[in-house]
Amino acid sequence: MVASFTLSIAGCRVDNELDSVSKDLSTYTLNLDFDSSTNILSGAESFDYINSNDNTLKTLEFHLYPNAFRGDAKYRPVSTLTSDRAYPNGFSEGKIDIKSVSVDDKNIPVEIGGDDQNMLIVALAEELYPGDKVNVQIEFESLLPNCNHRYGYGQNTYNFGNFYPILSKYEQGNYKRDNYGANGDPFYSDMSNYNVTITCDDDFVLASTGNQLFTSSQNGKTTTTISAKAVRDFAFVLSKKFSVITQTAGKTTVKYYYYDDDNAQQSLQAGIDALNTFSNLFGEYPYETYSIVKxxxxxxxxxxxxxxxxxxGCEKYxxxxxxxxxxxxxxxxxxxxxxxACEYAWMDEGxxxxxTLLFYRYNQEKYPKDTRESLNASLSSFLLFSDVCKSVYGKFDSSMSRNVNDFASDMEYTYITYVEGVLFFDNLEENVGEKNFIKALKHYFKKNKFQIAKPEDMISSFEIITKRDMQSFFNSWITGKVILQQCK
Ligand SMILES: [Zn+2]
Structure with a gap:
């Protein structure tokens, strides 16, 4: 039976694009232990890094996002507007302490830098040339705040988003050190592989990135072993109140974790319908799992x-x-x-x-929504917002490509990135036609999958499909020169 064995392996290799993509990626191995009596997560991180830059590196820099939850943090993910809802029991501190760092098994001093104790700087003993590999081991202990946020716990869930030291992007000779403020999702990272174990009380239910391979229990604690190939980050959520329902969509197992939802099956179905719609419109979702977590x-x-x-906290279903x-x-x-997402948030949020509007358009019968009406409402609220800004500040800047921290407020960020963003893509579709619009997005997806796309990559896909110069059209929106007015 050797022949059929060989054939099936060969078949797997052809089928599984994640396997082939993951071969050239760096790998994080995280061994994590969460103690719910102290809210401390103890972590041992081993990072096998392959220098994929064209530059030679002397240091590696890692973001320490949990430090933005410190009591004396200069930049805070929680704005004053949302503070009461984020901290219903009053302010609660979160942080990450780096216990030790070693490079290729040699201990080095822990160096914390950045504007706000938000970067771990790892000096390499030898210069790392393009294509070279190095192993960095980091031991850390992080405190989870009582905060309804990406990183924090509330009444029902313990959320571990952006919780471990993750390599910063190196661009034009520098590491990106964007601070973790209240505007947007200021995260930016390369695809990597993850091998993770999570140990916690055995009455917790775990939702996570990747494939949960197996579990073992000992002394009231459960350890889950997880593998994730070619993903941009790793997150997990724990709850003692989770119910889980599961359904398959193609090769993907879709799970819905919830603690109170009378329409749980419908909520899961919406995730499956969205996954199928976007797979058809843009290109296939290649992973085996997808978890929707309340x-x-x-x-x-x-x-x-x-x-x-x-x-x-969503008020309406x-x-x-x-x-x-x-x-x-x-x-x-x-x-x-x-x-x-720190410089061009419109590229992902817009x-x-x-x-999301396309989803409603292509699923009208099951999810009736007047998408034209919602675009008109977006335009009205955008114009109102710009009028208010003009009367208060005497000017209104509608340029879309700005650093998240350069927006005056979370509200300005939301109007420019989401509302103007959706109006931009609507105008783009009108300009190139629906058929070309979808074709260009398919092209953009295929060309940039597993990579980082820049605005010029998106422009290029639209130019290739339409065979037209699209630069000035994109520029008029990105630089805020386009004049918007209410449809009569
Ligand atoms: Zn979003």
């Missing part, structure tokens, strides 16, 4: 690879469904096609908002 979360939702938070669809679209525009 969480204590101050905003509507949050995207991670293979896993999304859906806030239990139709909004809850809308968030499921939006976060599912991010699996294409954030995870599979990455972009710099396109994700418009993809």
């Amino acid at each position: 969480t204590n979360f101050v905003h509507g939702g949050m995207e991670y690879p293979n896993l999304v938070y859906i806030s239990d 139709e909004d809850y469904i809308n968030v499921i669809v939006h976060e599912t679209a991010h699996q294409w525009w954030y995870n599979l096609v990455g972009s710099n 396109l994700t908002e418009f993809s």
